[in-house]
Amino acid sequence: MSDYKTELKEVWCKGCGNYGILGVLARRVFPKLQIPNHQICIFSGIGCSPRITGYINTYGFNFLHGRAIAFAQGAKLAKPELTVLAIGGDGDFFSIGAGHLPHAVRRNINITCIMANNFVYALTKGQTSPTTPFSEMGEHDPRSFDENPPVDPILDMVAYSVSTKASFIAQGIATDPNHLSRLIEEGIKHRGFSFIGVLTACPTYRGELFNVIREKVTYLDEGKLVELPESSEEKPWIHDPSNIDLAFKLAKVPILERPYLGVFFRGKEKL
Amino acid sequence: MRKDLTIGIVGAGGDGVVVLGGIILKIAAGQGYYAFREQHTEAQIRGGGSAVRLCLKTESVLMPADELDILVCFNWEKYLVFIKELPIDERTIVFYDGLPPAELKLPARSFEVSFSQNKNIAALGFLAKVLSLPPKEAEKIIDEDIARGKKDLLEKSLAALKLGESLFDETKHPKIGLPILERQSPKIVLHGNEAAARGAIKAGCRFAASYPITPGTEATDYLKKELERIGGVYIQAEDEIASMGLVMGASSVGVKAIDVTSGPGLDLKTEMIGLGVTAEIPLVLINVQRGGPSTGIPAKTEQSDLNQAIYGGHGDAPRVVLAPYNLEGCYELTIEAFNIAERFQVPVILLSDQWLGQTLVAADDDFLKKEPVVVGRKKPNETEKNNYRRYLVTPDFVSPMANAGDEGFTYQTRGLSHNERGEPAQDHEASQLMHDKRWKKLLPLKEREDLVKIFGNQKSKVGIIVWGSTGQAILGALKASGLEDRVKVCIPELIYPLPTTALRKFLKPLKKLLVVELNYSGQFYRYLTSQVDLPKKRLVYQRAGGRPFGFKELIQKIEEALQ
Numbered sequence: 049m050s051d052y053k054t055e056l057k058e059v060w061c062k063g064c065g066n067y068g069i070l071g072v073l074a075r076r077v078f079p080k081l082q083i084p085n086h087q088i089c090i091f092s093g094i095g096c097s098p099r100i101t102g103y104i105n106t107y108g109f110n111f112l113h114g115r116a117i118a119f120a121q122g123a124k125l126a127k128p129e130l131t132v133l134a135i136g137g138d139g140d141f142f143s144i145g146a147g148h149l150p151h152a153v154r155r156n157i158n159i160t161c162i163m164a165n166n167f168v169y170a171l172t173k174g175q176t177s178p179t180t181p182f183s184e185m186g187e188h189d190p191r192s193f194d195e196n197p198p199v200d201p202i203l204d205m206v207a208y209s210v211s212t213k214a215s216f217i218a219q220g221i222a223t224d225p226n227h228l229s230r231l232i233e234e235g236i237k238h239r240g241f242s243f244i245g246v247l248t249a250c251p252t253y254r255g256e257l258f259n260v261i262r263e264k265v266t267y268l269d270e271g272k273l274v275e276l277p278e279s280s281e282e283k284p285w286i287h288d289p290s291n292i293d294l295a296f297k298l299a300k301v302p303i304l305e306r307p308y309l310g311v312f313f314r315g316k317e318k319l
Numbered sequence: 320m321r322k323d324l325t326i327g328i329v330g331a332g333g334d335g336v337v338v339l340g341g342i343i344l345k346i347a348a349g350q351g352y353y354a355f356r357e358q359h360t361e362a363q364i365r366g367g368g369s370a371v372r373l374c375l376k377t378e379s380v381l382m383p384a385d386e387l388d389i390l391v392c393f394n395w396e397k398y399l400v401f402i403k404e405l406p407i408d409e410r411t412i413v414f415y416d417g418l419p420p421a422e423l424k425l426p427a428r429s430f431e432v433s434f435s436q437n438k439n440i441a442a443l444g445f446l447a448k449v450l451s452l453p454p455k456e457a458e459k460i461i462d463e464d465i466a467r468g469k470k471d472l473l474e475k476s477l478a479a480l481k482l483g484e485s486l487f488d489e490t491k492h493p494k495i496g497l498p499i500l501e502r503q504s505p506k507i508v509l510h511g512n513e514a515a516a517r518g519a520i521k522a523g524c525r526f527a528a529s530y531p532i533t534p535g536t537e538a539t540d541y542l543k544k545e546l547e548r549i550g551g552v553y554i555q556a557e558d559e560i561a562s563m564g565l566v567m568g569a570s571s572v573g574v575k576a577i578d579v580t581s582g583p584g585l586d587l588k589t590e591m592i593g594l595g596v597t598a599e600i601p602l603v604l605i606n607v608q609r610g611g612p613s614t615g616i617p618a619k620t621e622q623s624d625l626n627q628a629i630y631g632g633h634g635d636a637p638r639v640v641l642a643p644y645n646l647e648g649c650y651e652l653t654i655e656a657f658n659i660a661e662r663f664q665v666p667v668i669l670l671s672d673q674w675l676g677q678t679l680v681a682a683d684d685d686f687l688k689k690e691p692v693v694v695g696r697k698k699p700n701e702t703e704k705n706n707y708r709r710y711l712v713t714p715d716f717v718s719p720m721a722n723a724g725d726e727g728f729t730y731q732t733r734g735l736s737h738n739e740r741g742e743p744a745q746d747h748e749a750s751q752l753m754h755d756k757r758w759k760k761l762l763p764l765k766e767r768e769d770l771v772k773i774f775g776n777q778k779s780k781v782g783i784i785v786w787g788s789t790g791q792a793i794l795g796a797l798k799a800s801g802l803e804d805r806v807k808v809c810i811p812e813l814i815y816p817l818p819t820t821a822l823r824k825f826l827k828p829l830k831k832l833l834v835v836e837l838n839y840s841g842q843f844y845r846y847l848t849s850q851v852d853l854p855k856k857r858l859v860y861q862r863a864g865g866r867p868f869g870f871k872e873l874i875q876k877i878e879e880a881l882q
Contacts, residue, residue, distance in 0.1 A: 054731065056742055086726045089572065094734075101731050102742065107723035108731035109571060111564075112594055118561040122568025122576070125552045126526050127724050130572065148564075151557035 052078045052085055054105045059096075065248030065258070066097050068222030069135075069164055074104050076229040081236060083131050090133045091119040093140030095171050097164035097248070100135055114145020117152045120159045131236060132159045139169055142178035142203045152241055153212045160235045160242040164222070165205060166250040167257055174253040178203045181304055184257060205245035206312055210299040213292060215240030215315040219308060221247040221265055227309060239317040247307060261307050268310030274298065277305040289314045322498050323376040324450075325383045327405035328442075330393030330416075332360070332367045335439030339391075340371035341679060342443055342464070344508060346456045347375050348681030351503035355380040356679040357867070359404045360618045368397035372405055375450075377498045379682065381645075382795025385870045387411045389449070389495065391442055393434070395423055404866060412493065414445070432486055437479035440465075444483025451496045454484060507684035511649035511675035512537035515605055516545070518653030519577045523693055524603070525551035526576035528565035530558055533617040534673040535579045535607035542577070559584040563591035563604070570602050573696070573722025575657055579605045582624050583614065585668075589632045594734045595666035596636040596757060599710070599718070601696065603656045608672040608787075610864045620673035621864025622787050623838035628668045629815045629846065637758050639663070640815035642670040644772070644790030647686040649675060652812055655770070658694035663760055664720055670814070672837075674867045675788040696720050699728055708739040710753065716760035761816050770813035771821035779807045780830040781880055782854075784822075786811060786843050789835050789868060796873040805881055806833075814843075817850045831856040833880040835873065839863040 052074040060066050078088065088106035092098030094113035101108030111119055116134035124132040141149060141163045152161070167184070169175040176185050179202060209217040216238040220228035228246060235242035247265070249258040266275050273284045280301060287310075288294055295313040326343070330336045337358060344354045355374040361367030374383035386408045392398050393416045398405070407413065413429040416438055434441040440461065447457050457480060466473035509517070516538040519527070527542040529535070543553040552569070556562035562578050569576040580588065585606045595602055608624045610616025628640045639659050643652040649671060656667040699707055699719035704727035711718045718739075721728030732741035736750045744750070774794060775783075783806055785793045790810035797803040809825045811817060826832070832854045834844045841861040847853065860876045 056731075084726070085729050086724060089723045091568065102733070104731075105729055106731075107571075107729050109598070110731070110733035110735065111567075111598070112590060112734060115560065115564045115591075118556070118564025119568035119571070121554075122526070122528065122565035122570075123572045123723065124568075125554060125565070126569035126574040126576070127572040130724055147558060148561055151561070155554075 051075060052105050054103050056102045058103055059099055061252050063249060063251035064096065065166060065222035065250070066100060066164060068225055068228070069097065069162065069246055069248065070100055070103055072225050072228050072232060076225065077232045077236070080229070081233060087129070088131045089123050090135060091116040091123070092134070093136035093145065095137040095139055095169070097137045098135060098140065114140050114143070115148070116140060117145065117148040117161060121152060121155065121157045124157050124159050134159055134161045136163060138163060138165045138167065138177045138179040150212045153214045156215050156240045158239055158241070160232070161244065162232065163205060163243070163245050164248045165245050166248040166254060168250050168254045170250045170253050181257070184254070204303050206303065206308070207299040209243045210295045210313060214243045216242035217295065217312040218310065219245040219247065219312065221262065221309055222249065223262060231311065234311065238314065240315060264305070265307045265309050268308050268312070277301060279305060322378060323374060323384065324388050324495065324497060326373040326389040326391070327370065327387040328373065328391045329368065329370040329398045329401055329405060331397050332369045334369065334393045336369045336371055336393070339439040339443055340373045342457065342460050343373060343446060344679055344681055345460050346447065346452045347497070348506040348508045349456055350452065351500050351505060352376065352497060352681060353378060353380045353506060354681035355383060357383065357674070358677050359401050361400065368400040370401040370405055375497055377500055380680070381798055382792055382870055389414070391446065392416065393438055395419060412495070430492055435482065437475060440476050440479035441483035441486065444480040445487050448484055448487035449492065449495055451494060506681040507687065508679060508681050510537060510677055510679045511646055511671055512607065512677060513541045514646050514649035515653045515669065515671060516541035517687065518650040519603065519657065520545050521691060522575065522654040522657035524575040524577050524657060526566065526569035526574045527578070528554045528556050528562040529579045530556050530562050530584060532581045532584050534609055534677050535581050535605065537677065538579045538605060538607065559587035560591060563588045566602050567591065567595060567600050570600050571723050573724065575661070577603045577605065579607070581607050581609050582611045585624055585627055585631065592638060592666050593632040593634060593636045596638055597734055598732050599664040599757070600666070601660035601664050602666050603653065603660050603669065604666060605653070605669045605671060607676040608670060616865050618673065619865045620788070620867055621838060622672055622789065622836050623842065623864065624670060625814070625842040625846065628670055635754060637761055638815070639665055639667040639761065639764065640670060641667060641812055642787040642814050643675065643812060644787055644810050646680045646682055648812060650686055651691070654691045658692065659764070661696050662694045663717060664696070665761065670787060672788050704728065709741045710737065710739045710756065712739060712752065712756055716756045764813060765816050765818055766820055767813055767818045768821040770811065771818050772810040772812060773807065773825060775807040776804045777807055779805060780828060781806045782825060782829040783808045783833045783835065783877070783880070784847065785835050786814060789837055792868045792873060793835060796870050796877065799870060800874050802877055806877065819851055822851050826851060826853060829854045831880055833858045833860070833876060835860045835876060837862065837864045837868065
């Protein structure tokens, strides 16, 4: 099968990053890996990106906010021959369902999680998400930022995944489908829990932020020197995703200063 | 000679009270006695009070007598905690461990016995003599259940056992002796929690997930052990919500799955249950009720999750609620729960409770030997291939269900209101259609007269309706009091949807109705009034849990109803 698209019309806004992720999965990753569509099971949460299950002709379950990982693990444990994905947004994975993530990492069940990170609650019209940068929060936050400024951004996919030692950690961007396809393919093939963050544009509520991020993205290449931002006190090192200590160093670089794209960490697989 | 003996054992947590009760029950079961070990604990790991009420009988035990025949007391202070659960009178023989405090006046028939360090095992040797139980059996059970291959522990325990026996021999304590049996077929020993778990396995369940919660853990312990043995999956979830998600994921790919919880867990699973209803995912959830609300009384019984089980959640979300009233029911209704879940593609909640779940019973094992009917899912046929509609409206409103992984039947579904294909459909018509489907598919259940159990004198004009474990208590009280021919009793095992045809048949000739339930607000009675017409003369006895119903307490209400 060359195309895994359904005929259902997308609900997304024009320019939404989710189109990029949809194209990558339906037209590149699944056809390339040649997984029969009935052997793929996708669970998603609630928000803009989770609608994706409706547009991909596999078994698709657009269920509850934050719980995609729980459903996905149950399906994979019950029928290990299936390729199982959990897809959601930053609200799904890092807010209402954040409690599930470390446990999925700990169990290392062979599922692939894709977090479309658009730094905003878009479906509910622009509220602060767990990854919204401090500078974007607006004037209505009740806290006094001067006295006690929050960590910026609030939750960083890379820092979190590395700290929990997920078996496979990568970050891509929805506007580079070639690169993103490679990351997701590798994540699916990786035997263990894979977590892939995708920087995604929300042209409606966070358009400018995405443009800023997009301009700063830096690719990680294995065997090559890591480009560090000026603020970094580290000396550049050779990127080696098999080394968790180096992944920790990468995780310390603020995403707004240098959003890295590529494989951050690839744990040992059971042969 | 009497037909039953009731023995209370009480001590501090860690004294081995529950173990002692369990071993005596096991020995008695091996000799063919029916037995029953009710468990009373304070919610503390160590040092809190712990008590059991053990009833040994020549016929099937439904309910123990209120006053004890024998009390074994390791700690008087702790006895006072449970004095209402383990009442004594002037006939009760008390064996008191060590010297009682000077200010304490023990009952007339009290004996001081020094069980010393390994007190529960010494007391076992002692009690085995008092009850004329074979000491060899005690040794065997100690070897299997306590020592488990540890030689030094076995030696220490056997020494304690001998000490207990000699304590009896040295003194002139009365031998009480168990009633004589006509037939000595060994009994099986299990509690409702294990019975339910066994039922799940028998029904073909091969996946279980749960979050640890009192008083349901014995069920999950068994499921874990058994599923690992037979190649199924048990997974301890990170929280109550995740366990339900894991179960629904497994069911979506076609594996029968179960979750076990108690009240607070049921609250947290509410959103998941609503999803299961709308996405039409078969699953079974056992809720072993405990005292509520909130953290409530975790280790004690109550029947107060009925409203939550029937109505819990936003939107109109019809599910199925079953409630066993005895040990056999825990097993058989769990199988039925799976059958209903699979047949109607719906979440089924089984309402057990701490009393049913944790009371250890020695019973006949006939029910475990029966080959039950096991129902599977309605599957799509070949003609539906590549044009499959997951929510096809059929004459019986149940759609064929493909399992994820089946070739040619991929579908995309959601918690959003959807059409027959599972695609989002936010219009009124689609919503009305799917509501119709989900409500009407369950209608045949209202005719399930076999899930309404009727007892007593069919001609009586006085009827009792009870649900769950109160059913067993009422039947036991009626039997022991000889009042069983004066009333008729109805125990609906299917609570929602209520089999109204059977209920109406039962209610129609009645002049007076008694409803008894273990919750403060009378949840079942209120529900009943919304479903069927009741006789004008009614007596409703409802009270908060924390203590199971007592024999005299129930008899008083039944006699009031008979006046």
